Amino acid sequence: MTIMKIASFAAGQWVAPGPNARPIHSAISGAQIAEAGGAALDMQAMLEFGRNVGGPNLRKMGFHDRAKMLKALAMHLGKRKQELYDLSFDTGATQSDHMIDIDGGIGTVFVFASKGRREMPDGDIYIDGDIEQLSRNGTFLGMHIATPLQGVAVHINAFNFPVWGMLEKLAPTLLAGVPAIVKPATASCYVTEACVRIMLESGILPEGALQLISGGTGDLLDRLGAQDVVSFTGSAQTASMLRSNPNILKNSVRFVAEQDSLNxxxxxxxxxxxxxxxxxxxxxxxxxxxxxxxxxxxxxxxxxxxxxxxxxxxxxxxxxxxxxxxxxxxxxxxxxxxxxxxxxxxxxxxxxxxxxxxxxxxxxxxxxxxxxxxxxxxxxxxxxxxxxxxxxxxxxxxxxxxxxxxxxxxxxxxxxxxxxxxxxxxxxxxxxxxxxxxxxxxxxxxxxxxxxxxxxxxxxxxxxxxxxxxxxxxxxxxxxxxxxGGGEEMGGVRGVLHYMQRTAIQGSPDILTAIGNRWVPGSTEIEGPSHPFTRKFGELSIGETLHTKPREVTLEDIEQFAHFTGDTFYAHMDSDAAKRNPFFPDRVAHGYLLLSFAAGLFVEPNEGPVLANTGLDNLRFMKPVEAGDSMKVRLTVKAKTRRTDEYGEVRWHVTLTNQNDELVAEYELLTMNAY
Structure with missing residues (x-):
């Protein structure tokens, strides 16, 4: 039987096992099938390759580009999974076990690819949470952002899932924009090495994004810094030993552990x-x-x-x-x-x-x-x-x-x-x-x-x-x-944030808009050359704003809307009952009537680049509108997200104000616009 020589991939080169390589035996027959480790790997060179080559290459890409990369990677692995099945039998795993490990790992990559496209911005800065108003008049605001760590993620994995164990860590790491050094358990590392070869040979990953240690980590942990992360799966004893490394403690290196569990x-x-x-x-x-x-x-x-x-x-x-x-x-x-x-x-x-x-x-x-x-x-x-x-x-x-x-x-x-x-x-x-x-x-x-x-x-x-x-x-x-272990992995975007730094940002609305590439109320409004609904996705600018003419809301409007829709709630139809309500001065317009009138004020009716209205978020009604009041609309491009090569999503910030410029309603409108 030919003994497999399980190599490492370090600083862009495959490195064969050394003279003191550890033998690996088949779980089925007990016979030696492979050997790994024993090579003198330059750990500092690996770290520098990840930090100076892999990290910059990944950070040149935005979240959506990295998500597309993950999808392509998952599709490529799916075409080659039989090779991994064939190897995995010698770990003692059945075909059903392979479905959990190999298919499950590939499926995990697909999920992170999807979440990256759907839940993360089409850019390179992630905004975490809402804007915080830090001053009375809103000229000084705060927000939290997350940006990729500029170090390397060291993944130390257990023997039981040589593919899923690697991919469930790797997918959120790469989506965050951080390169990884993967260290599988030696007993099943031959399966992991085969998977890494498939990924590297595909050409999908940028240079430096992924390295592999087959064998021991040497003095790798002694060389980590505050921008690096260690994610470990294994025994509590080993986790304790690694976590207590003096260099990890000194530099406050992030350490994520998943260890013994009496479920x-x-x-x-x-x-x-x-x-x-x-x-x-x-x-x-x-x-x-x-x-x-x-x-x-x-x-x-x-x-x-x-x-x-x-x-x-x-x-x-x-x-x-x-x-x-x-x-x-x-x-x-x-x-x-x-x-x-x-x-x-x-x-x-x-x-x-x-x-x-x-x-x-x-x-x-x-x-x-x-x-x-x-x-x-x-x-x-x-x-x-x-x-x-x-x-x-x-x-x-x-x-x-x-x-x-x-x-x-x-x-x-x-x-x-x-x-x-x-x-x-x-x-x-x-x-x-x-x-x-x-x-x-x-x-x-x-x-x-x-x-x-x-x-x-x-x-x-x-x-x-x-x-x-x-x-x-x-x-x-x-x-x-x-x-x-006190750790936490996956969880969708939560898992991505483990490889990013959350930073509090404070400044004016214009500063926050510039950093987040997302319009913040109070920041500069841009007047476009024509109605924004007449221009394609790529022609719209963040902050571009349309102000409409006012429209009076009459008692006839309120009654007609009530009878047409069947919404004859007393606050719209009974003056005495409305006045007994602490929220209303008299009969008031329906909130959805105001939204309908708002659309009538800002919509461009002719065929154009707006393909569909896909919904609205964060709707709030702040002040009732009585018969005789007027309303006008401000429509601002808040954010833009590419969805395909043919169209993208535009998020509009919409405010309704009355004749006294008091805020009546506010929401975010979503449209799909031709690219």
């Missing part, structure tokens, strides 16, 4: 054996025990059920585990493959023995070697289910994670007791609750929310479309407090 799944008190919710509970636990052979940071380690149902859960789960085919992951009927290595198998057995000091083994046998296929030398292990009869006094089951197909069931008396047991994990990535009761869910959220990064509720209503207890989604944050 729990709770069966609600409203769920009875034989119900669809009970079956769902068993199905979720079974899936989390066998997927990736239990080697998941989100796997269910503690099963918490009403004391009266503990035996039912043991019997149902044991029966399902008994039917699970375990063995060579390349076989179609195999549902669970091997642990990643013999060393990992030994570690799981040692941790399971510790759990066994407080719990009874009710299913499974660590010495059982009846697996499918010729896999005697592989790192295979049957699932083990323990029962802890005294969870209140137990300590090991709430503090020891056997990172494999091992879980412990325990009983609870009532909801507060269930919450107490779940929180004994001292911080977890996720807890799931199977319940149809909104009251149970609310009590759980209030009691357990502070100890968990994610709470997953499921029942018969959502079960067909739910994504599962153990599935972190790029839309939602992934991380947890305490033992889980």
């Amino acid at each position: 729990a799944s709770i069966l609600g008190p409203d769920v009875e054996p034989g119900s669809s919710e009970f079956d769902l509970f068993i199905k979720e636990i079974h899936r989390e025990m066998i997927t990736k052979a239990g080697q998941k940071c989100t796997a269910i380690r503690r099963i918490i059920a009403p004391e009266t149902h503990v035996q039912n859960v043991i019997e149902a789960l044991s029966a399902r585990l008994e039917k699970t085919v375990i063995g060579d992951p390349r076989a179609e009927d195999v549902r669970m493959g091997a642990l990643v290595s013999a060393g990992q198998k030994q570690d799981v057995l040692e941790k399971a023995a510790l759990i066994g000091t407080e719990s009874a083994l009710v299913y499974g046998d660590p010495d059982d070697s009846s697996f499918t296929g010729e896999v005697d030398a592989g790192a295979f292990l049957k699932p083990m289910l323990f029962h802890c009869q005294s969870p209140d006094s137990a300590t090991v089951v709430h503090s020891t994670e056997a990172f494999g197909p091992v879980s412990t069931i325990m009983g609870y008396r009532d909801i507060p007791h269930a919450i107490e047991l779940a929180n004994k994990g001292e911080g977890s990535l996720v807890a799931s609750v199977i319940t149809a009761s909104g009251d149970v869910a609310r009590e759980m959220a209030l009691g357990a929310g502070a100890f968990h990064g994610r709470l997953y509720f499921n029942n018969a209503t959502s079960m067909k479309e739910s994504t599962g207890h153990g599935s972190p989604l790029p839309h939602m944050v992934h991380g947890g407090p305490g033992r889980a």
Whole structure:
């Protein structure tokens, strides 16, 4: 068998493993299949290449350009995923596991590409939140912006997801405009290296955006500065060692950790054996025990059920585990493959023995070697289910994670007791609750929310479309407090902001407009050469403003609108009733009548570059309009966002004022304009 030489990609060059390379063995056969590490990598050169080449190249691009880059990257990886599948079998993963790791990683990149285009500006500065008025007359304002860090992101990943683990960190990092140095776990780094080669050879990424360390990090952490970030996934022990690096502490290097987690799944008190919710509970636990052979940071380690149902859960789960085919992951009927290595198998057995000091083994046998296929030398292990009869006094089951197909069931008396047991994990990535009761869910959220990064509720209503207890989604944050590391990844744009610096900006409206490329009320208005609706997207300028002529609102207008629409609310139709209302002086115009009149005042009716009105945001009515009042409109180009090569979105700031120049209404109008 040819031994794969797993290289690093450092400062623009592929570097083969050195003489002291570490051997890598197949989880299926135990035979050596690769070697990695041992090369003398120049860590300073890698950092400088990322900071001086990769960072500037990425920052030349705006958020939307980087989002397009991510989409192209995901599409390219999708065409080559079979190569990654073929390699991944030797990690012990089944084809179903590949779908989570490889397809899930690619899907995550697609989501960040979409969010970058839809939720981030078509520019290079992200505005975080609303404008803050810092002075009485609005001439001194504040806002928060986020800009890319000018260092390098060091991603240190675990062995269990060699593709998803890399891509879920890489996508928000590149979208932020920060280059990355990826360091996968050596046991499965051959899959990561293949994925990195595919990405680099595509030519989609700018030079310096991505580097790879196959092997040890050397003195890399000793060279990081305040503009750099470390994002780590792995054990709490390793996280503590890395986080306490004197240089990281000295320079306040951002350190994001996702580590050990004693995740729990709770069966609600409203769920009875034989119900669809009970079956769902068993199905979720079974899936989390066998997927990736239990080697998941989100796997269910503690099963918490009403004391009266503990035996039912043991019997149902044991029966399902008994039917699970375990063995060579390349076989179609195999549902669970091997642990990643013999060393990992030994570690799981040692941790399971510790759990066994407080719990009874009710299913499974660590010495059982009846697996499918010729896999005697592989790192295979049957699932083990323990029962802890005294969870209140137990300590090991709430503090020891056997990172494999091992879980412990325990009983609870009532909801507060269930919450107490779940929180004994001292911080977890996720807890799931199977319940149809909104009251149970609310009590759980209030009691357990502070100890968990994610709470997953499921029942018969959502079960067909739910994504599962153990599935972190790029839309939602992934991380947890305490033992889980205190970090947070993904969560859409929230994940991007981890690689950016939030800065408070203070100044005049014109200054804030110039920095954010987004018109701020009170800043300079520009008079265009013609009606703004007659000009294309690219011809409009931020701050360009149209002032309309006034229009009087009559009692006849109010009554006609009321009868035509059916909105005969008393404030529009009954003078005495309106006067009894503290908000109205007399009969008043409908708010939507004012919006309709506003459109009539500023719309250019002829065919032109305005393709569609797609909605309005932030509508507020400030002052009522009575019959006899007049209104006029100010329409200003607030922001512009490219959507395709054919059209872009224009966000207009609209204000309605009365005859006394008092603000009547304010909103933001969205149109699609031809490019």
